[in-house]
Amino acid sequence: MSSRMRNILIPIIAVLLGVLVGTIIMIVSGYDAVAGFQALWNGAFGDIYFTGEVVRQVTPYILAGLAVAFAFRTGLFNIGVEGQLIVGWVAAVWVGVSFDLPKIFHLPLAVLAAAVAGALWAFIPGYLKAKFRVHEVIVTIMLNYTALHITNHFIRTVLSDGKERSENIATTASLRSPFFEGLTEYSRMHWGIFIAIICAIIMWFILEKTTRGFELRAVGFNEHASQYAGMNVKQNIILSMVISGTFAGLAGAMEGLGTFGYTAIKGGFTGVGFDGIAVALLGANTAIGVVLAAILFGSLKVGALNMPLEAGIPNELVDIIIALIIFFVASSYIIRWFIDRISKKGAK
Incomplete structure (x- = not known):
């Protein structure tokens, strides 16, 4: 079996195993698994409003997943997508x-501001990694908390004059549209889905079709060989983090300009940036994989809200299924081993 086919099969098998084990947990807990999954489906695709909400949820997931995946593909671990998203x-x-x-x-300027803010926030760990060899995982984790508290202070003192939330953005800066509201019965779906898809294409093009993308991947694969070949390793490390942060900042714009239309004091993280890690992992750090994984995660998240209402099943069970999917993806070595054994038996 080719490595390409193996890489496609592993996340599919991980999803199936996650759903299977999740079903067993439902049954053992005394719930009707069939009714649970039917409620999940109805909550995601049973009504045009819910489908619009799925697309709305998928939009920041794609961008957060791209941010994580781009860094991973270039040998870096950007765990700070959440902080870059917030700024x-x-x-x-x-x-x-x-x-x-x-x-x-107004709208392009607001979107550009988010991209620049995310890029600048990601520049910090990129620079420290390139200049002083400070591990990006530590810096990005700490910058998540820094971003949370700095933005909360900014909201309180600049955007809201002591209140808990800002004013609503001007309609001229909104990604929302009467077209989508009429199409999806007033869901919060917005134009950002097209920005997300374009960004996925951009990521694929940069990494697969440009010389710069080849350099970024080469530096991630082997810094010493890349430097010997004449590549500017430090510059490429910084550039990789900046591009990753740009995607993360755009994910924040989707929330601020699309889903909510304002920002507010946050008692904790949004979770979208951390979910982006799971999306990238399931999507095998490829652009198309990230889009498909984001669709799955977005559907599960939105559909889960209907499970307590229609089937009396707590929606936390969907979080368990997502966790199981991530577990099986992370345990891909075992899945790969089984696939190889089956392939060898089939070849005999």
Whole structure:
């Protein structure tokens, strides 16, 4: 069996195993698994409103997954997507409430502000890694907390004058559209899904079709060989983190300009950035894989909200299924071993 086919099969098998074990847990806990999955499906695709909400949830998942995947593909572990997302969210809302411009300028400016904010926040661990060999995992984790508290202070003192949340952004900076509201019975679906898809194409093009992308992957694979070949290792490390942070900042813009239309004091993390790690892992760090994994995760998250209402099953069981999927993906060595054994038996 080719390595390409093996890489496709592993996440599929991981999903099936996660659902299987989740079903067993439902049955053992005394719940009707069939009714549970039917409620899950109905909550995600049983109504056009719910489908719109799935697309809305998938949008930041794609961008957060791309942020993690891009860094992974270039040999870096960007665990700070959550912090970069938060600063991008606040930057987008700040532009959305502070300027009075025509939509053709206001919306792109707000989106650009989020991308720049995320890129600058990711530049910090990239620079420290390149210049001083400080491990990016430690720096990005700590910067998540720094981003949370700095943005909360900014919201309280600049955006809201002591209140818990900012004003709503101007309609000229909103990604929401009457077109989608009419199409999906007033779900929160917005134009950001197209930005997310475009970013997935951009990631694929950069890594697979450009010389710079080859250098980024080469540096991630072997820094010493890349330096010997004449590549600027330090510059490529910083660039990789900046691009990753740009995707994360855009994920924040999807929330600030699309889903919510404002920002508020946060008692904790949004979770989208951390879910991006799972999305990238399940998507095998490829652009198309991230999109498909985001669709799965978004469907599970939105559909789970219907399970307590329709089947009396706590929606935390979906979180267990997601955790199991991640577990089986992380245990891909075992799945790979079984696939290889089956392939060898089939070849005899």
